[in-house]
Amino acid sequence: MSEILSIGRQHLAVHGAAGLSLRAVARDLGVVSSAVYRYVKSRDELLTLLLVDGYNALGDAVDHAVNQVPADDFAAQFRALGGAVREWAVAEPARYGLLFGSPVPGYEAPSEQTTGPGTRVIVQLVRIIEGAHRAGALREVARAPVPDPRLAADFAAIREEMGLSVPDDVLARGVLVWAAVFGAVNFEVFGQYGRATFSDPAALFELHLAALAETAGLS
Amino acid sequence: MSEILSIGRQHLAVHGAAGLSLRAVARDLGVVSSAVYRYVKSRDELLTLLLVDGYNALGDAVDHAVNQVPADDFAAQFRALGGAVREWAVAEPARYGLLFGSPVPGYEAPSEQTTGPGTRVIVQLVRIIEGAHRAGALREVARAPVPDPRLAADFAAIREEMGLSVPDDVLARGVLVWAAVFGAVNFEVFGQYGRATFSDPAALFELHLAALAETAGLS
DNA sequence: GAAAAAACGAGAGCGATGCTCTCGCTTTAA
DNA sequence: TTAAAGCGAGAGCATCGCTCTCGTTTTTTC
Numbered sequence: 001m002s003e004i005l006s007i008g009r010q011h012l013a014v015h016g017a018a019g020l021s022l023r024a025v026a027r028d029l030g031v032v033s034s035a036v037y038r039y040v041k042s043r044d045e046l047l048t049l050l051l052v053d054g055y056n057a058l059g060d061a062v063d064h065a066v067n068q069v070p071a072d073d074f075a076a077q078f079r080a081l082g083g084a085v086r087e088w089a090v091a092e093p094a095r096y097g098l099l100f101g102s103p104v105p106g107y108e109a110p111s112e113q114t115t116g117p118g119t120r121v122i123v124q125l126v127r128i129i130e131g132a133h134r135a136g137a138l139r140e141v142a143r144a145p146v147p148d149p150r151l152a153a154d155f156a157a158i159r160e161e162m163g164l165s166v167p168d169d170v171l172a173r174g175v176l177v178w179a180a181v182f183g184a185v186n187f188e189v190f191g192q193y194g195r196a197t198f199s200d201p202a203a204l205f206e207l208h209l210a211a212l213a214e215t216a217g218l219s
Numbered sequence: 220m221s222e223i224l225s226i227g228r229q230h231l232a233v234h235g236a237a238g239l240s241l242r243a244v245a246r247d248l249g250v251v252s253s254a255v256y257r258y259v260k261s262r263d264e265l266l267t268l269l270l271v272d273g274y275n276a277l278g279d280a281v282d283h284a285v286n287q288v289p290a291d292d293f294a295a296q297f298r299a300l301g302g303a304v305r306e307w308a309v310a311e312p313a314r315y316g317l318l319f320g321s322p323v324p325g326y327e328a329p330s331e332q333t334t335g336p337g338t339r340v341i342v343q344l345v346r347i348i349e350g351a352h353r354a355g356a357l358r359e360v361a362r363a364p365v366p367d368p369r370l371a372a373d374f375a376a377i378r379e380e381m382g383l384s385v386p387d388d389v390l391a392r393g394v395l396v397w398a399a400v401f402g403a404v405n406f407e408v409f410g411q412y413g414r415a416t417f418s419d420p421a422a423l424f425e426l427h428l429a430a431l432a433e434t435a436g437l438s
Numbered sequence: 439g440a441a442a443a444a445a446c447g448a449g450a451g452c453g454a455t456g457c458t459c460t461c462g463c464t465t466t467a468a
Numbered sequence: 469t470t471a472a473a474g475c476g477a478g479a480g481c482a483t484c485g486c487t488c489t490c491g492t493t494t495t496t497t498c
Contacts, residue, residue: 017321018237023455034458035476043456102236102409119413148422158415175415176403176427182411183402184395190322192401194338196377196394201425203367208395215434242484253487262485428456 003029008050010086017098022046044107047098051109052117054095059120061088066124071139074132075218081124082181086202089185096189100182122178126162130216133166137141141217146172170217177216184208197211220259227269228314236317241265256438263326266317270328270335273314278339279385280307285343293351294437301400301428305421308404314409317400340399345381348393352385360436364416365391389436396435403427 011020022043026033040046049117069076085111089096099118109118132138146152146168155168166174187193188201198204212219222420226247230239241262245252259265288295308315316339322328328337351357365371365387374387385393406412407420417423432438 009421020456021455033456034476034478037433038475054227080456099323100321100405100409100411102316110327111235115414122413122415146426148419148426150419151417151422151426152421154415154417154423161414172426173425173430175412175423176399176430179403179406179427180399181402183400184398186319186402186405187398190319192319193394195334195380196373197340198373200367200373203370204373204391204394207365207367207370207391210400211392211395211434215430240484241486251448252485253449256486257446 004039005049008046009079012050013094016094027118047107048110048113051098054099055117058088059117062121062124074128075139075213077128078218079209085181086185086205089189093189125178128168129216130164133170139217139219141173145169173216177212180212223255223258224268227265231269232313235313240306267329267332270317270333273318274336277307278336281340281343293347293356296347297432297437298428303320304400305404305424308408312408344397348435349383349385352389356372357436358438360392365390396431399431
C-alpha cells in the first residue's frame with residue numbers, strides 16, 4: 001500500500017526517524033496495527049522504504065537543479081548541487097536526518113536496496129568534477145600526488161569502477177568537498193552551530209560553496 | 220549515583236543513543252527500575268548527563284592533543300585538533316553520534332547545561348586561528364570581504380562575543396573548516412562514504428586536514 | 439539515646455511500543 | 469460452485485518510560 005508510505009512520510013517529518021511507530025501509522029490509516037504487517041514486514045522495512053524514498057527525492061532535487069545550469073559551467077553546476085542539497089535538507093529536516101544523521105539504533109540499512117539511490121548525489125558530483133577535468137576547466141589545485149600507497153590504490157579502484165580519468169589529488173579533494181558539503185548542511189539543519197546563529201544561513205552556505213569550489217579546483 | 224552514569228555510558232556505546240533504556244540500566248545495576256528515578260529525573264535527563272559527559276571527554280581529548288604541539292605551530296595545532304576529534308569519534312562512535320548525529324527525537328538538549336561543554340572544540344579552533352592571525356602566521360586566503368551585510372553583522376557579533384580580531388573572510392573560512400572537519404568525521408564514523416571504502420581512513424583524513432588547513436589560511 | 443525526618447528500594451500499575459498468532463470474512467481463481 | 473488466497477480484527481507477549489504507594493533503612497534533630 002502506497003498509502004502506508006505516504007502516512008509514514010508524514011509521521012517521519014513530524015515525529016522524526018526513531019519516533020516512527022507502525023501502530024501510529026495504522027491508527028492514521030484507520031486500521032488495526034496487525035493489518036499493516038500484511039504489507040510491511042517490520043518497522044525496519046518501512047524505514048528502509050522511506051530511506052530509498054528520501055534518497056530518490058533528494059536525488060531528483062539535485063538532478064533538477066544541476067540541469068537548470070549550462071552544461072559547460074561546472075562551477076555553477078557544483079553550486080547548484082550544493083544549494084539543492086541544502087534546500088532539500090532545510091525543507092525536510094527529519095527526512096534528511098534519516099539519510100545523513102546518526103544511524104537509527106538496531107537498524108542496518110540493507111545495502112542492496114539503498115546503495116543505488118543513496119549514491120545519486122555523489123555520482124552527480126564526480127560527474128561534474130570529471131567533466132571539468134576532461135574539459136580542461138579544472139584549476140591546478142594540489143602540489144603533490146597522494147603519498148600513501150594504500151590510498152592511491154583506493155583511488156585507483158574508484159577511478160576504475162566509475163570510469164574516471166581525474167588524478168589522485170583531484171579525487172581526494174573531491175571526497176573532501178563531498179563530505180564538507182554535507183558537514184555544512186548537517187551543522188545548519190541539526191543546529192550544531194551552537195550559540196553562533198546566522199541570520200542568513202543561505203548566504204553563509206553560498207560562501208561555503210564558493211570556497212569549496214575553489215578547493216575542488218572548480219575555480 | 221555515578222554508577223548510573225557509568226552503566227549508561229556502556230549501554231550508550233553498545234545499544235546506541237536511542238537504545239538507551241532506563242530499565243536496562245536498572246537491571247545492570249541490580250535494582251528495580253523505579254529506584255533509578257530517585258537519582259535521575261527521566262530518561263532525557265540521563266541523556267543530558269551523558270551528553271555533557273561526552274562533550275567533556277571530547278574536549279579533554281582535543282585539549283590534550285593540541286597541548287602536545289608547539290604553541291607557535293598553528294597548522295600543527297589544527298591538525299592535532301582534527302585528528303583528536305576523529306580518533307575520539309572512531310573509538311566511541313555511539314557516544315559521538317549522540318553529540319553530532321541527528322537529534323534524538325523528542326529530546327531537546329537543555330542549552331544552559333550543554334552549551335558550555337558543547338563549545339569546547341570550536342573555542343579551541345578559533346583560539347588557534349585567532350592566534351595565527353595575531354602572530355601574522357595566517358596566509359592571505361580570500362580575495363574579497365563577505366558581501367552580505369547581514370552576515371557581516373553576524374560575524375561582527377561573534378568577533379565581539381569572543382574577543383577576536385580576525386577579519387570576516389578568515390572567520391567565514393574558519394566556520395567552513397569547522398563544519399568540514401565534522402562532516403568528514405561523520406562520513407567515516409557513520410559509514411556514509413557508501414561503496415567507496417578506504418583501506419586507510421586515517422590517512423585520508425590527514426589529507427583532508429591538510430587541505431582544510433590550507434583553506435583556513437594555516438598554510 | 440529516643441524520636442522525627444529524610445532517603446531509599448521494591449512492587450504494582452498505566453499507557454505505550456513492536457511483533458506474532460489465530461480467527462473469521464471477503465474476494466479471487468479454479 | 470468450490471477451493472484458495474488475501475485481508476482485517478483482536479488477543480496476547482515482552483518491552484519501554486514513568487508514577488504511585490508502601491515498607492525499610494539511614495540520617496538528622498532534640
